[in-house]
Amino acid sequence: MRYSGLKVITEGLLGNKGWTPAWRDPAPKAEYDVVIIGGGGHGLSTAYYLAKNHGITNVAVLEKGYLGSGNIGRNTTIVRANYFLPGNSEFYSHSMKLWEGLEADLNYNVMHSQRGLINLFHSDGQRDAFVRRGNAMINQGDDAILLDRDGVREHLPYLDFDNTRFPIYGGLLHPRGGSARHDAVAWGYARGADKRGVDLIQNCEVTGIDIDGGVVRGVQTTRGAIRAKKVGIVVAGRSSQVAAMAGMRLPIESHVLQAFVTEGLKPVINHVISFGMGHFYISQSDKGGLVFGGDLDFYASYAARGNLPMVEHVMEAGMTLMPMIGRAKVLRSWGGIMDMSPDGSPIIDKTHVDGLFIDCGWNYGGFKAVPASGWCMAHLMATGESHEVAAKFRLDRFATGHLLDEEGTGSQHNLH
Amino acid sequence: MRLTCPLCGDRDRREFYYYGAEDYLHRPVEGAPVADWDNYLHLRDNPAGVTKDLWYHEAGCSQWLLVTRNTVTHEISAVELVAERKA
Ligand SMILES: Cc1cc2nc3c(=O)[nH]c(=O)nc-3n(C[C@H](O)[C@H](O)[C@H](O)COP(=O)(O)OP(=O)(O)OC[C@H]3O[C@@H](n4cnc5c(N)ncnc54)[C@H](O)[C@@H]3O)c2cc1C
Ligand SMILES: [Zn+2]
Numbered sequence: 001m002r003y004s005g006l007k008v009i010t011e012g013l014l015g016n017k018g019w020t021p022a023w024r025d026p027a028p029k030a031e032y033d034v035v036i037i038g039g040g041g042h043g044l045s046t047a048y049y050l051a052k053n054h055g056i057t058n059v060a061v062l063e064k065g066y067l068g069s070g071n072i073g074r075n076t077t078i079v080r081a082n083y084f085l086p087g088n089s090e091f092y093s094h095s096m097k098l099w100e101g102l103e104a105d106l107n108y109n110v111m112h113s114q115r116g117l118i119n120l121f122h123s124d125g126q127r128d129a130f131v132r133r134g135n136a137m138i139n140q141g142d143d144a145i146l147l148d149r150d151g152v153r154e155h156l157p158y159l160d161f162d163n164t165r166f167p168i169y170g171g172l173l174h175p176r177g178g179s180a181r182h183d184a185v186a187w188g189y190a191r192g193a194d195k196r197g198v199d200l201i202q203n204c205e206v207t208g209i210d211i212d213g214g215v216v217r218g219v220q221t222t223r224g225a226i227r228a229k230k231v232g233i234v235v236a237g238r239s240s241q242v243a244a245m246a247g248m249r250l251p252i253e254s255h256v257l258q259a260f261v262t263e264g265l266k267p268v269i270n271h272v273i274s275f276g277m278g279h280f281y282i283s284q285s286d287k288g289g290l291v292f293g294g295d296l297d298f299y300a301s302y303a304a305r306g307n308l309p310m311v312e313h314v315m316e317a318g319m320t321l322m323p324m325i326g327r328a329k330v331l332r333s334w335g336g337i338m339d340m341s342p343d344g345s346p347i348i349d350k351t352h353v354d355g356l357f358i359d360c361g362w363n364y365g366g367f368k369a370v371p372a373s374g375w376c377m378a379h380l381m382a383t384g385e386s387h388e389v390a391a392k393f394r395l396d397r398f399a400t401g402h403l404l405d406e407e408g409t410g411s412q413h414n415l416h
Numbered sequence: 417m418r419l420t421c422p423l424c425g426d427r428d429r430r431e432f433y434y435y436g437a438e439d440y441l442h443r444p445v446e447g448a449p450v451a452d453w454d455n456y457l458h459l460r461d462n463p464a465g466v467t468k469d470l471w472y473h474e475a476g477c478s479q480w481l482l483v484t485r486n487t488v489t490h491e492i493s494a495v496e497l498v499a500e501r502k503a
Binding site for chain 2: 238240241244249250251252253254298299300301302303307309342398399411412413414
C-alpha cells in the first residue's frame with residue numbers, strides 16, 4: 001500500500017477500515033542468502049539496502065524482542081553531519097544526504113526536521129576548535145556558520161547570557177542538523193524491506209553462530225536453526241555477546257546512556273542545542289516534550305536504566321544554561337546500552353570468518369548513521385568490498401594504529 | 417550505586433572514578449607483541465553479568481580498587497585494594 005495525503009483523507013471518510021499491517025509476520029525459513037542479526041535501525045536499513053541497491057531479497061532480519069525495542073527507540077534523535085576527521089566526515093555527510101531523501105524513498109513520514117543544530121562554546125579555546133570543525137564541515141561540502149554571542153542571542157534569546165561562570169561566547173550553527181522521529185525510522189525501513197521480500201522475524205534470539213572450516217553456515221536461534229550463506233552481526237550494545245559466539249573478542253565496552261523527556265509544552269525550543277560546559281543537549285519533540293540528555297553513566301553496564309548522579313548532573317547543566325525550563329515536569333527517563341569503541345568511531349567490516357560481517361561501535365551517535373550504515377553494510381555484504389565512505393571503519397584499526405579518535409580523548413572506551 | 421571502600425567504608429558512587437576492565441592490571445612488558453597491547457588497551461570480554469573492573473577512590477583515600485560487580489543488576493559483590501592484590 002502506498003501512503004499519501006489522499007489515502008489518509010479517503011480512509012478517514014471510509015472509517016479507516018482499509019489500513020493493512022505495515023509488514024508481514026513470517027515464520028523463519030530453513031535457509032536464507034543473508035541473515036541479519038538485530039532488528040534495530042542499522043539491521044533494518046542494512047536489509048532494506050541489500051534488497052533495494054543490490055537486489056538481494058532472500059534475507060531475514062532476526063530480532064530477539066520486537067522491532068525497534070533497542071536503542072533505535074531510545075535515542076534523542078539528533079541528526080547531524082558535523083564530524084571532523086577524514087573517514088568520519090564523508091560517512092556522516094553521505095548519511096545526511098540519505099536523510100534528506102529518506103521520506104520520499106521510503107514513502108514514510110519519519111518527521112525529519114532540519115531545524116538547525118547549535119553547539120555553544122564558552123572560551124577562546126573552544127571557539128578555535130569550533131572554527132576548525134566548521135571549516136572541516138564546509139570542506140566536506142556541508143554547512144556551518146559561526147555565530148558570535150549576539151548571533152546566538154538572536155536564535156536563542158532565552159539562554160542565561162548573564163552566567164559569569166560559563167559565559168556564552170558564541171555557537172557553531174549547523175543549519176541542516178536537526179532531528180527525526182526515531183521509531184518511525186525503524187518502521188519505515190522495516191516496511192520498505194518487507195515490501196521487497198525481506199522476512200522480519202521477531203522474538204527470535206540468536207544463540208549460536210554455526211561455523212565450519214572457517215566459513216559461516218548459519219545461526220542457532222530460539223526459533224530453530226537457520227542456514228545462511230552470509231551473516232551480519234548488527235546488535236549494537238550486545239555486540240560482544242553475539243561476536244563471542246563466533247569466537248571473537250571485540251574492542252567494545254557497553255555503557256548505559258540516559259535520556260529524559262518532560263510533559264508536553266507549547267513550542268519554545270526551535271533548535272537542537274548543546275551546552276559546551278557540562279554535558280547537556282536539548283530539543284523539543286513535535287508532541288511538545290523537551291527531550292534532553294547528557295553523558296554516559298561512565299561504568300560498564302547492561303541495565304537499561306541509569307543512576308541518580310547523572311540525572312542530577314544533567315538537570316544542573318540544563319538549569320545553568322536555560323533556567324526557564326526549571327518549571328517543566330520530567331515525565332520519563334530511561335537508558336540504552338551503548339557499544340562504546342576505544343576511539344569513539346564505528347566498525348563496519350568483515351571478520352576472520354568467511355561470510356560473517358559486523359557492524360558495531362556506534363557509541364552514543366548511531367541514530368544519525370542509520371541510513372549510511374545500512375547502505376555501507378549492505379554494500380560490504382553484497383560485494384565483499386568496503387564502501388568508499390566507510391573504508392576506514394576497520395575492525396583491526398586498533399591493532400594497526402589507524403584510529404579515528406574524533407575527540408582526541410585516548411583509548412579508554414567511556415571517554416568518547 | 418554505592419561502593420564499599422576497604423579503607424573508607426560505604427561511599428556514594430560520585431566519589432569514585434571508573435577506569436575500565438580488569439585488563440588494565442595486566443600491562444604487557446616492554447617490547448611485547450602488538451597483539452598483547454591491543455588486548456590490554458582495546459579488546460574486552462564485556463560480559464553481561466559478573467565483571468571485575470577498576471575504580472579510583474578520587475574523593476577518598478586515593479586508592480585503586482578492584483570491584484567485582486554485576487553489569488546487569490549493578491550489584492556489587494567484592495571491593496579489594498589493588499595495592500594488596502597478590503600478583
Ligand atoms: C539515550 C540515548 C540517546 C541517544 N541519542 C542519539 C542521538 O541524539 N543521535 C544519534 O545519532 N544517536 C543517538 N543514540 C545512539 C543510537 O541510538 C544508537 O547508536 C543506535 O540506535 C544503535 O544502532 P541500532 O539502532 O541498530 O541499535 P538497536 O536498536 O539497539 O538494535 C540492536 C538490536 O539487536 C537486537 N539483538 C541483540 N542481541 C540479539 C540476539 N542475540 N539475537 C537477535 N537480536 C538481538 C536487540 O534486541 C536490538 O533490537 C542515543 C542512544 C541512547 C540510548
Ligand atoms: Zn577509600
